[in-house]
Amino acid sequence: MSDPTPDPTLRSIDLTRIGERRYKATNGRGGQLPIGSGDDPDFTPVELLLAALAGCGAVDLDHITGKRAEPVRFDATAEGHKVRDEQGSHLVGLRVTFDVIFPEGEDGDRAREVVPRTLQQIQDRLCTVGRTVALGEPVAYVEKA
Template identity: 55%
Template sequence: MTDMGDDTLRTVHFERTSNSKYLVHNVRGGTLSVGSGGDTDADFTPVELLLVALGTCSAIDVDIVTSRRAEPTDFRGVVRGDKIRDPEQGNRMENLVVEFTIRFPEGEDGDKAREALPRAVKMSHDRLCTVSRTVELGAPVTTTMEDSP
């Protein structure tokens, strides 16, 4: 059963700034430039943003759990996958991997954080990270169009 409380809706808005370039806005006033990934386009592509979302969603979950015990001395990650161009099933990503490098200081608090780390990573993957859970479980996407004069 799903929980459909009053605050379940998440929304971003985007607008075209030039050919294949967009400015995305969130409800808190943040903005992000998105582009097609051409040779001179430094903006993130939609696929890169998917990878960003997968990695940082889990990173936030893991950070919340482990930093209660000790502040990390190193916390970074790499997210990778293969972009498949499939004429039958369409383009998609496969072989998605989120790889963390997380270190904690020596001492009792660092030991507690290191001990909690594997459980936090597993909980994020199995239950907490909305992004990876959605990708793994699959969710239909509806695309509509507003007719304008």
Template identity: 50%
Template sequence: MTDDNLRRVTVERTGTGHFTATNARGGTIAFGTTGEDEFTPVELLLAAIGGCTAADVDVATGRHAEPTRFTLTVTGDKISDEHGNRMTDLAVTFSVAFPDGEPGDRARAILPRAVKTSHDRLCTVSRTIEAGTPVTVTVADG
């Protein structure tokens, strides 16, 4: 794996049930498990799915027209069964509007194709989930 391919975040515990993720560029996002206003890890997963496909679709449609509304809702059911805790029935719903006129018409026309292309080929997050990529977990010598 080359440095161009490697993605990395570091997660640090900041308190009981509170964590901060830091990316290689120094960006941070706080999250937690205590039910306060921080995102939970599952909500971050849903946000990652939506954010990835939103970025793809925004690039494709934004070449033609600036949207007047661009919202995604990402849902899923958290279950616990013989396979452990997991999410099922993940769904992304786009609600996008463009201004009247030829540029908006072009953006509206390519929207379904942009959503499909993101889902089928481009969105690394949902493609990884659907491929069922294994996750390796280790404990480093402390």
């Protein structure tokens, strides 16, 4: 008999081919995201990784600073260089830059004050995506039996 309790640590998506070099990722909540090879407007897998790095940090930064003040502006840029060397294709020089402005006043000052510490916490322990990349968890590509 199988355990009816789902594993609370498991995260997954399903990917379906929707055209030539185009795919659709679907999460368990029904959200969908088109993925392409770069020949169309769809995000490429590399761009999705960069978006995941920025998004992961943004969620944490917004959660922590948002307890103090709502930002007037909240933008981020994620970048890296795609290289091919003796280790194969990979990204180097990964960097996420946040451009966040809070309102004038005491609440805005409190939010600004926690940004440096929060960014360090995001890098060191909070962002699952960034931590996985930094720790270098192996990925297994397998065929369904």
